[in-house]
Amino acid sequence: MDEERIKFKLKLASAFISEGKNLHAIQIYKYLIEETGKEEIYFQLAELYEDMGFIEAGKNILDDLLRLKNGNDDATLFFGQYLLRNSRWFESIEILSGISESTPAALFLIAYSYMMLSEFELSKEFFTNYINSNENSELKQEANLYLAKIEYELRNYDSALNYATNAQYLYSDFWELNLILAKVYYNLNMFSHAINPIQKALKLNPKDAAVQEFAGKIYFNLQDYRKAEKFFSESIELNPEVSAEIYTLLAKSFVKQRKIDEAGLFFELALQIDPAYQPAIAGKGDLIKNKKL
Structure with missing residues (x-):
């Protein structure tokens, strides 16, 4: 089949796809594969199956191509990317x-x-x-x-x-890189250094629970308990599975601001999550002792 005829058929397949007539496009791609054996058409058919949610069908097409091309590097790379896009991690590694x-x-x-x-x-x-x-x-x-x-x-x-x-060099304005920097500085006990990246992460992605959580941890260690309360509260609202650690840190932030009733409530919530969590047990015990004095 000459190149002009192939181009015409491919344009026709694209037109069918744009009209939602995917089955017609599949028939054209299969016909062209049979007539030409071009790997680009295998790729297009696999991607069409993928777009339709037929992941196994696309995988089978690429399996056929790989056998025909005896492990051709371009075909193998495309197949690996296809598997990776569809979270087939083990298969991607193998290919x-x-x-x-x-x-x-x-x-x-x-x-x-x-x-x-x-x-x-x-x-x-x-x-x-x-x-x-x-x-x-x-x-x-x-x-x-x-x-x-x-x-x-x-x-x-x-x-x-x-x-x-x-x-x-490329990702200075990417929220996740700034979160990583903040977390690293936090774990190196360089809390002041963590302020700039965590503020950038908050600006770029304020709806991420982990960003709010680490902002709370950083400001707690900087003894800015009002800000720590704010960020821990935000992280709790955003996270459906809050840890005993975060409830306890919020409770301690309340203690430092002498908001005793609020502190007691969040120590209790921490112990509901993990009854054996020692920081919460100790914090609650200290509250009870101080109330008796």
């Missing part, structure tokens, strides 16, 4: 591992999949390999962002700070 030495982008995608599986050490290894590869890509700054998150989870706070600082 992409075959081209990880020849295709640096595969390293990034494998690392991302491991991160989503909370396999942080493996994710760190692949992101580091990607950064050390010769590929010149903006994805390297994104890899720095993810490595900052990973090192934070692994409690390697100095390393997390280094990666987060590197990621600022």
